[in-house]
Amino acid sequence: GKLHATQQNPDWKQTKMKHQFVLCVIATAAAFFVCSSYAFDCEDVVGCTEAAVRSPAMRRLMKIKELEHMVCVARKECPLQIASVGSSPCTNNVAAGEYPCSNIDLLSFVSLSDLGSVGDSNDIWGWTDPMTKHEYAIVGLVDGTSFVDVTNPSAPEVVAFVPTQTFKSLWRDMKVFQNHVFIGAEAKNHGLQVFDLTRLRGLKATNPVTKLRPDAHYSGFGNSHNIVINEESGMLYAVGSNKCRGGLYILDINSPKQPQFAGCFAEDGYTHDAQCLNWSHGDPNFLGKELCFAYNEDSLTIVDVTDKQNIQMISRTEYSLSAYTHQGWLISDNSHLLLNDELDEVERPELEGHTRTMLWNVEDLTAPKLVDSYLNAETSIDHNLYITKKQRKSDGKEVELAFLANYCSGLRIYDMSEVRERIHEIAYFDVAPNCDKAEFAGSWSVYPFFESGTIIVSSIERGLFVLRHNL
Numbered sequence: 001g002k003l004h005a006t007q008q009n010p011d012w013k014q015t016k017m018k019h020q021f022v023l024c025v026i027a028t029a030a031a032f033f034v035c036s037s038y039a040f041d042c043e044d045v046v047g048c049t050e051a052a053v054r055s056p057a058m059r060r061l062m063k064i065k066e067l068e069h070m071v072c073v074a075r076k077e078c079p080l081q082i083a084s085v086g087s088s089p090c091t092n093n094v095a096a097g098e099y100p101c102s103n104i105d106l107l108s109f110v111s112l113s114d115l116g117s118v119g120d121s122n123d124i125w126g127w128t129d130p131m132t133k134h135e136y137a138i139v140g141l142v143d144g145t146s147f148v149d150v151t152n153p154s155a156p157e158v159v160a161f162v163p164t165q166t167f168k169s170l171w172r173d174m175k176v177f178q179n180h181v182f183i184g185a186e187a188k189n190h191g192l193q194v195f196d197l198t199r200l201r202g203l204k205a206t207n208p209v210t211k212l213r214p215d216a217h218y219s220g221f222g223n224s225h226n227i228v229i230n231e232e233s234g235m236l237y238a239v240g241s242n243k244c245r246g247g248l249y250i251l252d253i254n255s256p257k258q259p260q261f262a263g264c265f266a267e268d269g270y271t272h273d274a275q276c277l278n279w280s281h282g283d284p285n286f287l288g289k290e291l292c293f294a295y296n297e298d299s300l301t302i303v304d305v306t307d308k309q310n311i312q313m314i315s316r317t318e319y320s321l322s323a324y325t326h327q328g329w330l331i332s333d334n335s336h337l338l339l340n341d342e343l344d345e346v347e348r349p350e351l352e353g354h355t356r357t358m359l360w361n362v363e364d365l366t367a368p369k370l371v372d373s374y375l376n377a378e379t380s381i382d383h384n385l386y387i388t389k390k391q392r393k394s395d396g397k398e399v400e401l402a403f404l405a406n407y408c409s410g411l412r413i414y415d416m417s418e419v420r421e422r423i424h425e426i427a428y429f430d431v432a433p434n435c436d437k438a439e440f441a442g443s444w445s446v447y448p449f450f451e452s453g454t455i456i457v458s459s460i461e462r463g464l465f466v467l468r469h470n471l
Helices: 012-037 056-074
Strands: 099-102 104-111 121-128 135-141 144-149 157-163 172-177 180-185 192-196 216-218 226-230 235-239 248-252 260-265 273-278 290-295 300-304 312-317 325-330 336-341 354-361 369-379 384-387 401-405 411-415 424-429 443-447 455-459 463-469
Touching: 099 104, 104 424, 121 172, 121 455, 121 463, 135 172, 135 455, 135 463, 172 226, 180 226, 226 273, 235 273, 235 290, 273 325, 290 325, 325 384, 336 384, 354 401, 369 411, 384 443, 401 443, 401 455, 411 463, 424 463
Parallel strands: 121 443
Antiparallel strands: 099 424, 104 463, 121 135, 135 144, 144 157, 172 180, 180 192, 192 216, 226 235, 235 248, 248 260, 273 290, 290 300, 300 312, 325 336, 336 354, 354 369, 384 401, 401 411, 411 424, 443 455, 455 463
16 A cells, blocks of 8 residues: 555546546536526635635636536536435445445435535534533535434434525535534635534424524634634634635634634645644644644645744645645644645546555654655545544554545545554445546545544535444
């Protein structure tokens, strides 16, 4: 699985050009169909929303995704009209008769229509009620956010739906702090929705799904691409917004229903995603600081955000074969992180479409080093990944696991226990059995942090998958 020098496939560029040409032809012919049948108008389409503040690279990436989505809608595959299903163990590497798998069981699946949406899904997050211990999936959708009680993972209940603040969007993101969820989207003038999650207590599934309004709304920015929260400091970082050149737009949310502007970091331009935390271990030169690891389109950029009025860039590091630096996550001892690039599988022929996950040594934050890359056997674009704290396997061994949502190849689980020597895949569940190419379909994201071990995955065209590994 390690990346090494590969012989370039002579047909790669020709195949890619043919694929792009076919997409353009189909999308052009389907444009009227999409706009009329999918209920988009100009203000709904992401390309019509405050595009001038986006970087050229981000505008290009979003246009590629919009084009593929238009084709998918024209084929009547976005969304797929399929029914919700119950539990199905992974038997002979297949679950529910169609999903390729290994060491991961399907506990349930909730369709997009049952989530209360008329379109596709996008991001996903989770919340555990500290009083009742109920676990909830928070599912981003083109037209809003759905809340699903997955406490009994084999019988999930869709208990509420919060509509989008303004228009539909293919991009929505949600994070949780102090029992509130903060919701941003790429929709024009959307701003930040704040919803008190304790309102979900006692709610049961209804048909149609119960619609609720947010408790508060912040309008200091319009669109945003991702929402990042440091739960230790109570600081929220809206990234990819129409403010701060798309960089870190910082809010103090310690009073959740009254977000207050705290600062801005625009020095390195557009930030696609980030992880922000209080630095309690790792590089000793920054102990006690609040840091953000920003994924800035062509670099890993590390920023000291302790003083919100005097933010300092610690380092900015580019890397080989970069195409679009997307997202990443630190391992528990803060010595290394994994980073994904959303376009290298498409635009770097050396990879031949195989998913590349990059391992960085960050023991010296002033000079991060790309030390290794894991090349998956599957041909798929990577998207969002998260790493959980060390846990014990059934055999008693302690492991640290990385959970990757890799579009067409679905959920992949990597063992990070021997990160200095190797990374290897130990489980998978493919939520997109109809897709095996490096394209923008399949799984959008994963939330692996429930104490119960329940894992939730969002599928763009299908809906919510509730899973559990049996490692």
